[in-house]
Amino acid sequence: MAPPATLRSGEPDRDTPHVIFIPSAGMGHLYPFFRFIAALSSYGVDISVVTILPTVSAAEADHFAGLFAAFPSIRRIDFHLLPLDTNEFPGADPFFLRWEELRRSAHLLGPLIASATPRVSTIVSDVTLASHVIPIAKELHIPCHVLFISCATMLSLNAYFPVYLDTKAGMDGIGDVDIPGVCRIPKSSLPQALLDLNKLFTKQFIENGREITKADGILVNTFDALEPKALATLRDGTVVTRFPPVFAIGPLTSHSPAAGERVDAGFPLAWLAEQPTRSVVYVAFGNRNAVTLDQIREIAVGLEASGFRFLWVLKTTVVDHEDTAELKDVLGDGFLERVKGRSLVTKAWVDQEAILKHPAVGLYLSHSGWNSVAEAAAYGVPMLAWPRGGDHRVNATVVVSGGVGVWMEHWSWDGEDRLVSGKEIGDKVKEVMLDAAVRARAAKVGEEADKALTEGGSSYRSMQQFVAKLKNN
Structure with a gap:
């Protein structure tokens, strides 16, 4: 099968929108950010990227360096975090600690965004920072979109889990979660941390789940043929009423070997x-x-x-x-x-x-x-x-x-x-x-992914709609 096509657009408008990206920590979060940035850059959009310092890993530092080398027109905005007393969270995952450091330093993003030139027209935030970045964006009267780095099914869980807690949990604690219109997720399949409401990750997850409903849109690294039910129910308000527009823009793939990818190929x-x-x-x-x-x-x-x-x-x-x-x-x-x-x-x-x-x-x-x-x-x-x-x-x-x-x-x-x-x-x-049947089904998915990304496909149209929204702000 041929690799997925690169999303393309025409010449940029004279009034070029300026998008500031605020990624989080962990390569699983940075990969989709870098790939989406690479895709968006082909639409003539002015881009700045907030670089969180220090990075957690050498891989993160290398990938940031690779991104800016591959796209020299992208502005780098270094953001130094406030110190965090890690003794508050004994034994916590280092990446969860980094997310907490980010959240506690997030109030410093307001002046940084407000003073950026040219004026920021849209913010794209990692979901782990949504509960802090969306209120800042509202204060500055700047639209804020969330890049959700997992699947649409997980997005439906993130959005619905606070509702579940408000209406279902209490007598028996956390159990199976029946997401309206999507699926029932058994307790055994929930992220383990969600079973303990006192966990750092759980508190972050709940706060972000409540806040993303106030975003101007959610970008998801998936495509309609892969998750039709989850995407449809998010878009029609079945999961959570008045949910923001959902743009399925995946599968996000690399646009060049140098686009922030650290490799030993x-x-x-x-x-x-x-x-x-x-x-x-x-x-x-x-x-x-x-x-x-x-x-x-x-x-x-x-x-x-x-x-x-x-x-x-x-x-x-x-x-x-x-x-x-x-x-x-x-x-x-x-x-x-x-x-x-x-x-x-x-x-x-x-x-x-x-x-x-x-x-x-x-x-x-x-x-x-x-x-x-x-x-x-x-x-x-x-x-x-x-x-x-x-x-x-x-x-x-x-x-x-x-x-x-x-x-x-x-x-x-x-x-x-x-x-x-x-x-x-x-x-x-x-x-x-x-198993030839398994192989055939996977090959069919690959064909659907290719269709989604090519001109007229579902992800191509979602990207076009998002860019049009940027240019209309």
Whole structure:
């Protein structure tokens, strides 16, 4: 299948709108921001990007540098955060702490936005900052749109969860959440933090869910053919009445290798070029999901037993600069030698899009983070979803309903004791790799993604509508 087309437009108007982007922390949030910025830049829009300093990881710093190198006309606005006493939140995820630092420093954004030149005509904020940025935008009389970095189904949960708490929770605590018109999300599939209303993430999630209803629009990295029910019910007010306009603009893909993408593309692509078509299992669990050592070794057993070639991007820590373990120590004696020739295992950052585009890749064993799901959908690669935490199980429902792949619902995720055995992993990898029906459904999704992005497609039209709105402000 041909890669998705780049969204294009004509010449910019003389009165060029100035959009200021306020991204958050974590590569899962920055990837869609950078890709959307790259897409929007082709419409002749004046763009500024607030760069949060210091970055949490080396990857973030490299990607910001890559974005500004690729698009020298984009203004960089450095934003230094106020110090946060992390002792308030013992054991908290470093990225949740960064979001809290951002929220506590958000009041400083008002003067920064007000003094920007040319005058800011629209703000695009990460959803994690919505509860603070939207009120600032209202004060300044500037339209504010939210870039929602997960799926439309997760957006419906975020918007509805405060309503659920106000009307349903209390007697029995948090249970299954029945989102009107969308689906019932069982308690076991909710982001784990939502089960404890005192968690930092949960408080942030609820506040943002209440505030996004006051945004001027929501941009989502999905497309109508992938999530028709969730998008329709958000747009018609079934989930939450008087919900803002929803622009499905995905799947967002890279517009050039230099567009903020930190890659180590050469060696995996050279290796893939030597492999037969659809013969390789690509294994990656995201840029901030560390699997336990015991589970890593069971995955190794399963991949070896499957008999298939595999490309495994392995991660042992949440933050990249802490990942110093040697592969041979992580995987155990002899593993790398036994699979030599039919495998490539690396801890380096890779160009995941280039890998998923490659005809040698026949299956993606993934944590089902939304960026990964969107990329697999874009390139028609079947996914074997193994959610690790957060929104991953919600995303996995879309993997199944949208035809992207299959989900092993009983496989454990972070915080659960059960190890998934190497035999179970190997058997399932083999089964899905040989399943022609799964492969055909995924290929069809790829075709629909391509249609969505080409002229006249649903995502193309959404982008045109958003740009027209910018120019009418």
